[in-house]
Amino acid sequence: MFKQKLDIDEFYQRFWLTKSKADNFLATKKGALLRVGVIGVVTAAYPIANLLMSGPLLSALFPWRYKVSNELPDRLKKTIEQQSFFWLEKEGRGETDTFFSFTCQLDAKKSFDSIRIGTLASPTGAQIALPFYVKFKNEQEALEYAKQNLEPFNILGKTACIIWESEIGKQILSTFVLSDEALAFLVARDLYAVQKPYLLTQEALTYFCHVLTFYDVFLCSSRFRL
Incomplete structure (x- = not known):
């Protein structure tokens, strides 16, 4: 018991000694540069990765992230063609300036609903994975x-x-x-539910603001303790 208490005391002594050295280093010029570098990397990493995975790398990464199949039943293909035509007509868009791809999920444990990533307005388009049961x-x-x-x-x-x-x-x-009407509703809903282009930018800006706010709060609390 006494030895265990000594081990705990030694651990805390080492912890506070290491913390003191770290605080002293962060107070130096090199430490300040390190903090700015870490915050910069953390702030930029997620928005860049999100934009890449929802844009140029979408078609390559989407089948890797989610088990999907491009083989769709004829009934589903017909429904997708019909609802895509109605959507394009209502939105006033042409087939040449709108890009999207429908697939079917293979893993029932992943999601019981559709998975939608990307945006219809970008050249890389959107990937829509319908739930596994649409093929029944x-x-x-x-x-x-x-x-x-x-x-x-x-x-x-x-x-x-x-x-x-x-x-x-x-x-x-x-x-x-699903009945024909339910299947048509599901496909139409997914087309209208795909993210708008500005939402991708808004998500990145929101993350950026959250990181900066957390960093400001951290600095204020550190100065208050000092």
């Missing part, structure tokens, strides 16, 4: 998929063991089989 034609296909990929069933952070042939299981499976 009937409940039998949904049942076979659920037995292979949804046992146990994870949703909203909870895990449940579902007997898919039971009444509750059939009710859940019925929600995976």
Whole structure:
């Protein structure tokens, strides 16, 4: 017990000694330059990475980040073509100045909703990954998929063991089989829900302001302690 107390005291002594040396170094000119450099890197890293991953690198990184497939059922292809035409007509845009790509998610554990990244106004376009269940034609296909990929069933952070042939299981499976109207609504919603170009810049500026605010608060608190 006495030895353990000595170890703790020694640890705190080393900690405060190291902290004192670090504080003295940060008070020097080199320390100030280091702080500015670290803040600069942290401030610039996220906005640049976000813009790159939502822009030039989107088409290359999107399939890597999310397991998706470009093979879509004919029914889904027809719905996408129809809703894309309606969207372009309503927005007054041409096919040559709007870029987007629809895929289907393969990993049911990733998301039960669509994943949308990018912006329709940029040359790199937007990537829209529809949920895995859009490819189901009937409940039998949904049942076979659920037995292979949804046992146990994870949703909203909870895990449940579902007997898919039971009444509750059939009710859940019925929600995976979308009607033509529901499928059309899902595709149209995703087209209108894609981020506008200014939102990407706004997100980067918001992060930049948050970092600077945190740094200012840190400096003020440090001076107050001194």
